[in-house]
Amino acid sequence: MKYQKIPEATIRRLSRYSRCLEEMEKGGEEVISSAQLANRCMVNAAQVRKDLAYFGEFGIRGVGYYVKDLLNDIKKILGSNKEWRMVVIGIGNLGSALLSYKDFLKQNYKIVAAFDIDPPQVIGRVSEKLGKPVEVLHINRLKEVAKERRIEIGLITTPPSEAQAVADLLVEAEVRGILNFAPTQIVVPEGFVAKDVFFTTILDNLAYLLSNN
Amino acid sequence: MKYQKIPEATIRRLSRYSRCLEEMEKGGEEVISSAQLANRCMVNAAQVRKDLAYFGEFGIRGVGYYVKDLLNDIKKILGSNKEWRMVVIGIGNLGSALLSYKDFLKQNYKIVAAFDIDPPQVIGRVSEKLGKPVEVLHINRLKEVAKERRIEIGLITTPPSEAQAVADLLVEAEVRGILNFAPTQIVVPEGFVAKDVFFTTILDNLAYLLSNN
DNA sequence: TCAATTTTGTGACTCCTTTCACAAAATATG
DNA sequence: CATATTTTGTGAAAGGAGTCACAAAATTGA
Structure with a gap:
């Protein structure tokens, strides 16, 4: 997680992704594409990928993202994995x-x-x-x-x-x-x-x- | 007030200016410069002027802004002059x-x-x-x-x-x-x-x- | 095994926002 | 009245953020 200035808007969106992923996890979905997540959060799919790219690579090309893993990763990024x-x-x-x-x-x-x-x-x-x-x-x-x-x-x-x-x-x-x-x-x-x-x-x-x- | 797309950030700042101007008015200040207002709101002075410029000319060169008038103008812009x-x-x-x-x-x-x-x-x-x-x-x-x-x-x-x-x-x-x-x-x-x-x-x-x- | 398909990660581009810098306008001073 | 000073309003430059488009990677199917 190399240092770079992260836009505040990115952090706000990560929080939104986090909420949506939680709902998806509850709904039993295991894998999602950036397009699906973007759709749910009402943002652009490239935006989702760009936001994540600030922090690393979390998806698998041709497949998408594992809901559970991505949720964990985002929580770790936000610092919302701890109490x-x-x-x-x-x-x-x-x-x-x-x-x-x-x-x-x-x-x-x-x-x-x-x-x-x-x-x-x-x-x-x-x-x-x-x-x-x-x-x-x-x-x-x-x-x-x-x-x-x-x-x-x-x-x-x-x-x-x-x-x-x-x-x-x-x-x-x-x-x-x-x-x-x-x-x-x-x-x-x-x-x-x-x-x-x-x-x-x-x-x-x-x-x-x-x-x- | 010709039409142009106003950034949401500008609207948020106007609201902030409004709050500061109210305090200044209570404090008995009658005239302020963009620099003073900017300082109070913790933004750049040019930013204050640019934000206002979207909606017209409200100041007097070499003088500044009349607190009372500017406050009214901003409220009119925001639509916060009505109940x-x-x-x-x-x-x-x-x-x-x-x-x-x-x-x-x-x-x-x-x-x-x-x-x-x-x-x-x-x-x-x-x-x-x-x-x-x-x-x-x-x-x-x-x-x-x-x-x-x-x-x-x-x-x-x-x-x-x-x-x-x-x-x-x-x-x-x-x-x-x-x-x-x-x-x-x-x-x-x-x-x-x-x-x-x-x-x-x-x-x-x-x-x-x-x-x- | 190879082609077709899917979907990520990202460089390039576009668009938007902020900051800079200065002419223009108003005032103050001698 | 002319000069110095102040402060606005704004064009131009710089800086960020969002979108596009495509190569790269993974998978599926024949």
């Missing part, structure tokens, strides 16, 4: 929703801790419903618990005013990956990765398309 | 979270209806907390109510198995914009716009970056 341990910070509506988001369970992303400040009725509350219950702890224990539970990804679901401060705490706790759902851009130092998920940006996109088509 | 009326379908954890998502209130996106099937304890329940309360109705009233309340955007937060069926209902009800949070790709006919928001895709991205840096 990622996550923390949610800010247990409001969205935070609670993520705590019991079923799709995470089926995947390799596990929420293993939850934090909030102040509201005493939240602290100590436990997310039931699914998997292991997670107790909500006070934010001042973040650093300690993050280390203890080997947490690698933080999900920020606080109000926007607190998001950067929380990000700073995560950085301090050496949680290297951050997904920020608060509607404000956050900044992290070199070596850390932060992604913002802005619902209103997505809606603005939709609004533009609806207004202009 | 968009939305419906949420599937009142589980995520659906409930969106119902009380505070950022929508500050913006021009309003949830004006909510639907679910079966669970009798959900139907009729009312989302309190913010803005006008929204009563959860049975899905079989979707078409009727969507017309009545002039709904233009549907948010799908059902389990993945139901997502496509719900999308079909929305299409039937002539709700032209769909945001799908269920982890399965949905398809809509020409003339409709559907966007998928896959949390695990975003996490796969993060996982890739964490694994390879």
